[in-house]
Amino acid sequence: MRVLHTSDWHLGRVLYGQKRHHEFAAFLDWLLQTIKEQRVEALLVAGDIFDTNTPGNYAQQLYYRFLARVAATQCRHVVVIGGNHDSPSFLDAPQQLLSALNVHVIGEACEDPTNEVLCLQHDGELELIVCAVPYLRERDLRSAEDGEGIADKERKVQQGVKAHYAQTAEAAVAKRGKREVPIIGMGHLFTVGGELREGDGVRDLYVGSLGQVPASAFPDAFDYLALGHLHVPQLVAKDPTRRYSGSPIAMGFGEVGQQKEVVLIDFEGREAQVSTLPIPVFQRMERIKGDLEQLQPALQQLIEAEEAIWVEVEYSGTDYIRDLRQRLTEWVADTQVQVLRVRNPALREKTLKRTMSEESLQQLTTDDVFKRRLEASEIEGDEGQRLTELHAQLLQELAEEDPNADH
Numbered sequence: 001m002r003v004l005h006t007s008d009w010h011l012g013r014v015l016y017g018q019k020r021h022h023e024f025a026a027f028l029d030w031l032l033q034t035i036k037e038q039r040v041e042a043l044l045v046a047g048d049i050f051d052t053n054t055p056g057n058y059a060q061q062l063y064y065r066f067l068a069r070v071a072a073t074q075c076r077h078v079v080v081i082g083g084n085h086d087s088p089s090f091l092d093a094p095q096q097l098l099s100a101l102n103v104h105v106i107g108e109a110c111e112d113p114t115n116e117v118l119c120l121q122h123d124g125e126l127e128l129i130v131c132a133v134p135y136l137r138e139r140d141l142r143s144a145e146d147g148e149g150i151a152d153k154e155r156k157v158q159q160g161v162k163a164h165y166a167q168t169a170e171a172a173v174a175k176r177g178k179r180e181v182p183i184i185g186m187g188h189l190f191t192v193g194g195e196l197r198e199g200d201g202v203r204d205l206y207v208g209s210l211g212q213v214p215a216s217a218f219p220d221a222f223d224y225l226a227l228g229h230l231h232v233p234q235l236v237a238k239d240p241t242r243r244y245s246g247s248p249i250a251m252g253f254g255e256v257g258q259q260k261e262v263v264l265i266d267f268e269g270r271e272a273q274v275s276t277l278p279i280p281v282f283q284r285m286e287r288i289k290g291d292l293e294q295l296q297p298a299l300q301q302l303i304e305a306e307e308a309i310w311v312e313v314e315y316s317g318t319d320y321i322r323d324l325r326q327r328l329t330e331w332v333a334d335t336q337v338q339v340l341r342v343r344n345p346a347l348r349e350k351t352l353k354r355t356m357s358e359e360s361l362q363q364l365t366t367d368d369v370f371k372r373r374l375e376a377s378e379i380e381g382d383e384g385q386r387l388t389e390l391h392a393q394l395l396q397e398l399a400e401e402d403p404n405a406d407h
Helices: 021-037 057-071 088-092 095-099 150-176 292-303 324-331 345-352 366-376 381-401
Strands: 002-006 042-046 077-081 103-106 117-122 125-132 183-188 224-228 234-236 239-244 261-268 271-278 284-290 309-315 337-343
Touching: 002 021, 002 224, 021 057, 042 183, 042 224, 057 077, 057 103, 077 117, 077 125, 077 183, 088 103, 095 103, 103 117, 103 125, 117 150, 125 150, 150 183, 239 271, 284 292, 292 309, 292 324, 292 337, 324 337, 366 381
Parallel strands: 002 042, 042 077, 077 103, 125 183, 183 224, 224 239, 284 309, 309 337
Antiparallel strands: 002 261, 117 125, 234 239, 261 271
């Protein structure tokens, strides 16, 4: 049996004001063609289908149109789990309708984890078991207690994740019986040692290292583990049968030059042979760096390529240039090159040296503002650390309510 693993589509995502509908549409067209050409029989989508829990009409159209088109291919099963950016209720709402197309959706953690175990059949015969575990919110894993510290919280979260997966695996093994049917685990979470990229939009799901799951939390019963959340394609604990497929397009300029991929898994009985397929680039993005004398020829070289290119510019000069963005915009006027972001460390350094009353909040992160407030109140030591932890917990709770709150 041939299975394809993908994740983190983030349909509807905007990059510095630019809508990316053309990229998402091109990716889904490519994915559909790949499913046909590779004779894929089961498709796994490991969370973050949408970029926001209130996706726009066009993002929804792309999603449902793609599922309908997959149903017309030889692909017999589609399994979709919710990610931290997805609305569980939104994903789950059309469950019954989508099941008629052999699309199985688990948007929210079930009270009984065994209900996340899917037994997929063909011609009346069991051919694949999927433990479709969605993003596990903290409330799904633990109950808060008065006076507990960060270490207690971390221990309970990790124990909760491990117990949840253990229950699904135990149920899957029981359902398989003596048949040589593969068991696949799915998840949307952050594993210990996971690799990130600057600007990729991946927020920590919990405070600090809290919620980063060790590889040992995943049962040996899984013949393959399909994970989502991290946008860099990568293995878990160097095991080729436990991996993140990564996002299909660059979610930020920090991912420029990174080869995106989907994962193919061929099963002979329970033995998994894993390979990857590179995803084409549907929107060229570039990063350039230098002073004014270096930036102009670098932009001119991109202009001469005569293709649509989105650019991030980092000014490395020491002179303070107030109208830098205006100059860059004028240089690329009436071309296919668009400067989406300008990084000006000299301006930022000057800004951060001002007093709080003179600063622009757009130049500061949430953590910057909170740190300044502690300094202004001369709060240090254990009290400062405790307030910092409480502030981080509040941001975490906000993140779970609105995954795009910091955008």
